[in-house]
Amino acid sequence: MATIPPVHVFFNERHALHHGRHEMFRGELVPCFEIPARTEYVLDELRRRGLGTIASAQEVPLPVLERVHTPRYLQFLSTAWDEWIALDPKNAERDALPSYWPIRTFRSDVLPASFPARMGLFSFDAGSPITAGTWTAARQGAACAVAGVRELLQGERAAFALTRPPGHHAGADFFGGYCFLNNAAIAAQALRDGGVERVAILDIDYHHGNGTQAIFYERPDVFFASVHGDPHTEYPYYLGYADEHGAGAGEGFNLNLPLPRGTDYTRWRDALSHALEAISRFGAQALVVSLGLDTFEADPVSGFALRSDDYLRVGEAFSAARLPTLFVFEGGYAVAEVGVNAANVLQGFEHAAR
Numbered sequence: 001m002a003t004i005p006p007v008h009v010f011f012n013e014r015h016a017l018h019h020g021r022h023e024m025f026r027g028e029l030v031p032c033f034e035i036p037a038r039t040e041y042v043l044d045e046l047r048r049r050g051l052g053t054i055a056s057a058q059e060v061p062l063p064v065l066e067r068v069h070t071p072r073y074l075q076f077l078s079t080a081w082d083e084w085i086a087l088d089p090k091n092a093e094r095d096a097l098p099s100y101w102p103i104r105t106f107r108s109d110v111l112p113a114s115f116p117a118r119m120g121l122f123s124f125d126a127g128s129p130i131t132a133g134t135w136t137a138a139r140q141g142a143a144c145a146v147a148g149v150r151e152l153l154q155g156e157r158a159a160f161a162l163t164r165p166p167g168h169h170a171g172a173d174f175f176g177g178y179c180f181l182n183n184a185a186i187a188a189q190a191l192r193d194g195g196v197e198r199v200a201i202l203d204i205d206y207h208h209g210n211g212t213q214a215i216f217y218e219r220p221d222v223f224f225a226s227v228h229g230d231p232h233t234e235y236p237y238y239l240g241y242a243d244e245h246g247a248g249a250g251e252g253f254n255l256n257l258p259l260p261r262g263t264d265y266t267r268w269r270d271a272l273s274h275a276l277e278a279i280s281r282f283g284a285q286a287l288v289v290s291l292g293l294d295t296f297e298a299d300p301v302s303g304f305a306l307r308s309d310d311y312l313r314v315g316e317a318f319s320a321a322r323l324p325t326l327f328v329f330e331g332g333y334a335v336a337e338v339g340v341n342a343a344n345v346l347q348g349f350e351h352a353a354r
Contacts, residue, residue: 006051006052006053006350007051007052007053007157007158007159007160007327007346007349007350008052008053008055008148008151008156008158008159008160009046009051009052009053009054009055009159009160009162010055010056010057010143010144010145010147010148010159010160010161010162010163011039011043011054011055011056011144011162011163012039012057012137012140012141012143012144012161012162012163012164013056013140014133014136014137014140015036015039015137015140015141015163015164015165016036016133016137017131017132017133017134017136017137018036018131018133018134018136018137018138018164018165019032019035019036019131019133020032020034020095020128020129020131021094021095021129021131022095022097022129023097023126023127023128023129024097024125024126024127025127032129032178033178033300033301033333034164034165034166034178034331034333035335036164037335038164038332038333038335038338039162039163039164039329041335041336041338041339042162042329042338042339042342042343043162043339044339045339045340045342045343046162046339046342046343046346049343049347051343051346051347051350052160052346055147057140057143057144057146057147058143058147059139059140059143060139060142060143060146060186062074064142064146064186064190065139065142065181065186067186067189067190067193068172068182068185068186068189068215069170069172069173069181069182070172070173072111072173073122073172073173073174076118076119076122077122077130077134077135077138077175077180077181078135080096080115080119080130080134080135081096081130081131081132081134081135083115084096084115084130086115087115087116092132095129095130095131096119096129096130096131097126097128097129097130098116098119098120098123098125098126099116099120099126100116100117100119100120101120101121101123101124102120102121108121122173122174122175123174123175123176124174124175124176124236125176125177125236127176127177127178128175128176128177128178128179128180130180134165134180135180137164137165138165138167138180138181139181140163141161141163141164141165141167141181141183142167142181142183142186144161144162144163144183145161145163145167145183145184145186145187145190145326145328146186146187146190147159147161148160148161148187148326148328149187149190149191149194149326150194152191152286152324152325152326153191153194153195153196156324157324157325157353158324158325158326158327158349158353159325159326159327160291160326160327160328160329160346161183161187161326161327161328161329162329162342163183163328163329164329165178165179165180166178166179166183166205166292166329166330166331167179167180167181167182167183167184167185167186167211167290167328167330168182168183168184168185168203168205168209168210168211168212168290168292168330169207169209169210169211169236170182170211171210171211171214171215172211172214172215174211176211176236177207177210177211177235177236178331179211182211182212182215183328184201184203184209184212184288184290184328184330185201185211185212185215185216187288187326187328188201188216188222188288189222191286191288191326192221192222196285196286197221197285198221198222198223198282198283198284198285198286199221199222199223199284199285199286199287199288200222200223200224200225200279200282200284200286200287200288200323201216201222201223201224201225201287201288201289201290202225202226202227202275202276202279202287202288202289202290203224203225203226203227203228203289203290203292203330204226204227204228204272204289204290204291204292204295204314205226205228205290205291205292205294205295205330205331206228206229206234206292206294206295206299206301206302206303206304206331207228207229207234207235207236207292207294207302207331208226208228208229208231208234208236208239208240208256208258209224209226209228209290209330210236210238210239210240212224212226212290213226213239213240213244213254213256214239216250216253216254217244217246217247217250217254218246218247218248218249218250219249219250219253220249220250220253222253223253223254223255223278223279223282223284224253224254224255225254225255225256225257225275225278225279226240226255226256226257226275226290227257227259227268227271227272227275228240228256228257228258228259229258229259229260229261229302229303229304230258230259230260230261231258232258233261234261234303240256240258241256241258242256242257242258244256253282255275255278257271257274257275259271259304261303261304262303262304262305263303263304263305264304264305264306265305265306265307265310265313268295268304268306269310269313269317272314272317273317276317276318276320276321279321279323280321284323285323285324286323286324286325286326287318287321287323287324287325287326288325288326288328289318289325289326289327289328290328290330291327291328291329291330291342291345292330292331292332293311293330293331293332293338293341293342293345294331294332294333294334296308296332296334296337296338296341298334298337299332299333299334300333300334301331301333302331302333308337308340308341308344309344311341311342311344311345311348312344312345312347312348312351313348314344314345314348315344315345315346315347315348315349315350315351315352316348316349316351316352318345318349319348319349319350319351319352319353320352325349327345327346329342
């Protein structure tokens with residue numbers, strides 16, 4: 001029997017530089033749910049089980065990021081903290097949160113001189129604080145995703161970008177949902193640029209990957225599928241409905257499978273199978289998985305009912321797709337359990353590959 005090499009894990013050693021103090025939630029500032037401990041628990045559990053080979057990644061060049069994100073947005077992110085401090089030196093003691101948004105009849109083509117106005121232009125919620133280390137942490141996270149892609153292009157079966165902040169809510173020119181750079185989208189584009197003709201992204205985070213969908217919505221070369229909480233009641237609310245199939249050249253290459261709060265593994269598994277079948281029909285040659293683990297029954301900001309053992313089966317299902325697969329860490333806020341659940345996915349994937 002052939003030996004299956006372990007999954008290559010690219011760990012963002014700079015992730016803790018992004019550590020928000022507070023986020024706005026229903027009218028009050030509350031401690032951030034998205035904290036550095038999330039990735040540390042995963043890393044500890046992977047090491048405890050001897051799963052994967054842990055490596056760091058070299059910084060990703062800006063032109064790679066510009067394949068997905070607009071130059072003016074990247075310029076904003078790279079200088080945001082300095083501009084925040086320039087407004088008032090006391091701002092060093094508090095994170096930057098937006099308070100204005102250009103919706104509907106407001107113009108978005110003009111770049112305001114006011115930093116608070118630009119922060120609103122490039123965001124869609126008040127729950128994603130910019131900190132002193134946000135840009136560095138996010139850029140290094142994108143580097144982990146690109147490093148994973150290189151492994152796949154060199155013939156490896158799988159890789160895991162273990163990073164935060166997450167990315168799937170970030171669009172070409174906006175941040176939100178704790179996300180600043182869209183790691184999954186950057187990875188998919190890197191696969192395309194590396195010669196892979198048909199790439200699929202499967203997002204299994206509890207919250208719909210609105211940013212990823214928006215980036216590829218009019219493209220036929222990247223198929224996006226998502227299994228998530230029904231946006232009628234769940235964040236991000238304004239995207240993720242079942243009637244969103246793509247547009248223009250991308251018509252038919254977007255699949256949303258929203259599910260009601262309280263969904264258990266049996267029903268969730270059926271939706272996952274549906275998504276994987278669609279990806280197979282698409283003829284995908286590589287798969288990027290937005291690995292959100294906030295589908296766990298004890299997650300504090302979500303509403304599905306998956307249990308830790310279920311994630312072993314999830315890993316097996318991805319392995320059965322028999323595609324070069326990059327896992328990109330997204331949500332998962334039951335911090336004590338997120339390490340177990342992430343490791344279970346990789347363990348299930350490796351076991352099924354034997």
